[in-house]
Amino acid sequence: MTTVSAFSGIIAYDPLRHVAQRYSPASTASWWPLLVYGPWAVASLSILRAALHQRRALHSWAVVLLFSFAGMLLCVAEAPRHYTDMTAAALPTVAALACFQQMVRCITLTRPLRRAKPRHRNHGQPPG
Template sequence: MSFGAAALVALIGAMVSVLSGVIAYDPLHLAAAQGISRSPAASWPVLLYGPWLVASVSVLRAAIHRKEAAHSWAVVLLFSAVAVALCLTQAPPTVTGLATASIPPVAALTCFHQLVRQLTLTRPIRQPEPRHRNASHAAR
């Protein structure tokens, strides 16, 4: 059941992340179009979500191997914050407008965090076997 739940979380998280990227694309494109020409602005959101995706894969890999991924988490959080900030610049200055603009990147980040948590929960930490000190004492 645990692996099934993790698979379901992965599927839902992937769907939310893709939907979030699709929704956030237009505000990010508009933010870029104000400062650069139209053709580079069309691919500009990829420059924002590219590092996010690469760092996310690094975090997933570290979670599978039970390693720390502080640097990769920092990249994910940084680019998520930049995505939220840029989406907010294009939002109408109302509570609904600001919430609508900020929810997609935050939802993607939240789903990703829950996926990592599911991965770490489905693979329990193995307790290291105690080292025998007899060999080091016998050498003395």
Template structure:
């Protein structure tokens, strides 16, 4: 059951992350187009925000699977999530609805990712190897 819940969380999280990236593409592209002024590179500029986010996310997932700390990778994920939110908000109409519409997709992607990592760390059983001292005392008996 835990594996099924983690798999479902992974599928839903991936769908939300892709949808968030698609929604955030236009505001990020507009932010770049205003600075780069119609350069063909402006259409690829959102990759500079979501590329490091994706690479750091894979590093966090790998660390979670191996039960290792990933503070640096989490910092990169948070930095580029904040960058995406800030750039999307600059392109949004300055209304509550406009700001929410622009800011929620990157936050939703980050939240789903964090929950996926949480599912991975919760579903992995903790196996503590028996100590050599304990094995030796059992053998002596």
């Protein structure tokens, strides 16, 4: 999963930088892809943490999906207007997202279920 995500980030870096060069100064264009992959990475870590603690991470999944979709759209917009080229531009983002989802699924399926502990003590019953 890490290799696929890193490889897709490397592939998508150049198209995202080209988009940024049109709208921002040249000195900041090389850092611009971090606006897409920074929130994606942080939300991914949040999802992994939630999976390890058997909690839900709906907000983090929304961030991952939003920035995956944004990165994919920007890469497709930069690709030549042929179906094959547009598919090749979208594939790294889709592959990274699919690998990440499968890794989270593996974590949640291999972790044994925790027993639910009561949140509050029963104060109405005497001890003993």
